[in-house]
Amino acid sequence: MSVKVIQPGLLSLLQDGGRLGQHRIGLTNGGPLDPEAFHTCNRLLQNPEGSTAIEVSFGGLQLEAQVDTFICLTGAIMTLRINQQEQPRWEVLPVTAGDSIHIEFAEQGCRGYLGIAGGFDVEPSFTSTATVMREGIGGLNGDKLAAGDVLPCPAGEIRQRLYLEEHLQPKYEDITTVRVIPGYQQKHFNRYQQRRFFSHGYTVSDRCDRMGYRLEGPAIECDIEGILSEGICFGAIQIPADGQPIVLLNDRQTIGGYPKIGAALSLDCARLAQLRPGGQVHFAPITQHAAHNALHLANSFQQRLTFKERRA
Structure with missing residues (x-):
């Protein structure tokens, strides 16, 4: 009961909900870069929350099913084909042993999530199956998927053919606005530098990966060159010596x-x-109170999100 990797694409990683509570021993979170698409994929498949799926970056993944089961692809616009026939995304689809599954290269966005009924059955490492290549943990061998890898999965129990209506699917653009909660070090950036940061656009450089997105644009100056090393939160915006966030x-x-x-x-x-x-990025300041409200509204929307069922 498994799925075999024929071609791994540019970067395909097994991810679950993330490796939480391990910073004290130097291990980072991992987990899906786009939690909304990841969790919706598992919800559509009626999987337990955080079940292991494949994060497909940029596309090019080809698999062969070796068991009768159900799959679902969410996230970036990547054409999905089963036995060369194009199939809908954001929908639960049946596959049978011997079927080929091909995810083509992304047309918009760059992270897709391929889930399977019951989730991939991978042994956790430090409480999680999330692959972090820099640390060499998670996934099959702490590394990205490779041709010939065999991904264990449970027997494909019957699933409802749920799908998310197109008007409810996220839209992925080439430009986005990132809201920023000020930190205690903001005082080391004078008012002119702060205005400069929030009023200009930045371009995503080719040095962007799961560790962080390096941006290019107006350089930001700080009145300190460095600090004693300290814990780093998710989403922290560092300003190194070259001034590029x-x-x-x-x-x-x-x-x-x-x-x-x-x-x-x-x-x-x-x-x-x-x-x-x-891609283009603009930054906008937001208060902690407004950030909490935004998170509560987003959680409320996800809880109220309903799916349709495809009838045979």
Whole structure:
């Protein structure tokens, strides 16, 4: 009962909900860069929350089913084909042993999530199956998927053919606004530098990965060159010596010594992680109170999100 990797694509990683509570031993979170698409995939498949799925970056993944089961693809616009026939995304689809599954390269966005009924059956490492290549943990061997890998999965129990209506599916653009909660080091950036940061656009550089997104644009100056290394939160926006912001994401280091102008709202980090090199980013300040409200509203929307069922 498994799925075999024929071609792994540019970067395909097994991810669950993330490796939480392990910073004290130097391990970062991992987990999906776009939690909304990841969790919706598992909800559509009626899987337990956080079940292991494949995060497909940029596309190119080809698999062969070796068991009768159900799959679902969410996230970036990547054409999905089963036995060369194009299939809908954001929908639960049956596959049978011997079927080929092909995810083509992304047309918009860059992170897709391929889930399977019951989730992939992978042994946890430090409480999680999330793959963090820098640390060599999670997944099958702490590394990205490779041709010939065999991904165990449970027997495919019958699933409702649920789907998410198109008007409710997220829209992925080449430009996004990231809301920023100020941090205690913001005082080290004078008012002119803060205005400069929030009033200009930045471009996603080609040095963007699961650790963080390096941006290119107007350089930001700080009145301190470095700080004693300290814990780094998800979404922290570091300003290194060259003045070019780095937004730290799931696979970030657990400590660092660059000054930080603030932290990106977690909701917006998902949209940022869907940008490809050349994408445009604008920053907007937000209070802690407004950030809490935004998170509560987003959680409420997800809880109220309902699916349709495809009838045979």
